[in-house]
Amino acid sequence: MINIESKIEVLKQKCAEANMRLTPQRIEVLKMIASTDTHPDAEAVYEAVKEVMPFISLDTVYRTLASLEDLGLIFKVDNELPKSRYDADLSPHCHFICVKCGAVYDIHMDNHIEPPKESFKYGEVLQTNLQVKGICHKCRG
Amino acid sequence: MINIESKIEVLKQKCAEANMRLTPQRIEVLKMIASTDTHPDAEAVYEAVKEVMPFISLDTVYRTLASLEDLGLIFKVDNELPKSRYDADLSPHCHFICVKCGAVYDIHMDNHIEPPKESFKYGEVLQTNLQVKGICHKCRG
């Protein structure tokens, strides 16, 4: 589980560094993503944050997600579905993705994966990630 | 390099099995994807196939890509960009993806990657794939 308070603290620092403001919208969006392991999409973040902040708009959610991603606090889960889904857990882990319903489950790992040597032929490596695709228990029925 | 003739042969078989017709559009789209290592998106497939088949429409390309994917002849490369990109190479390999320009390069591997044990907790595993993200030489400048 992610420590939300420390996550907000990092947001505070990074906003200051980047000349960005610490708005309640940014705090709530980050809190929401960090407090769930469902890897929500923009719509899901919007619905959840609206509960506590009824006047937030969907486009602010989109903009906030982009800002938080720029700051390195969250990242998009790679999937081949049309909707982007977000993750605030920066520890080494990968994802089980259900190809039927799109559900994303965390698979914890001790270390980040070493990139194959051939990778360096193509450029500077920033990160590697392993993805496991399958059919989740719920969809298997 | 993929053997295109045998790929078309597989298309022929699978179409017959699935009660789908072997149309020239399907043949050309598959040929195009199998004959390049650029992992083209729908638009790029459309532009290339138009050279040899000027009356093909973009929506047929989309439908054809979906059909070929259903038949297991091609698959989407996972990326976090808005456009889907396709690959016809079914041998074990993974991708270097440039986060700036979206270019996709193949990284060949001897074997498919074993899924972490934790994967099986979530459902039936269909495939694993490793992704390497970075900045390609062209974008580094």
Place this chain on the structure above:
DNA sequence: GTCACTGCAAATAATTTGCAAAGCA
């Protein structure tokens, strides 16, 4: 007070779908 951020509404980009005509089996 200033300038980044928000909410609203409208725009854009990628992809999908309804329908009638065309073509593979």
Place this chain on the structure above:
DNA sequence: TGCTTTGCAAATTATTTGCAGTGAC
């Protein structure tokens, strides 16, 4: 011939953007 597929055009979905008012610093 029958039923899948195509091409056209219009619709849909996810996301982005312009602008004027608002609020964090």
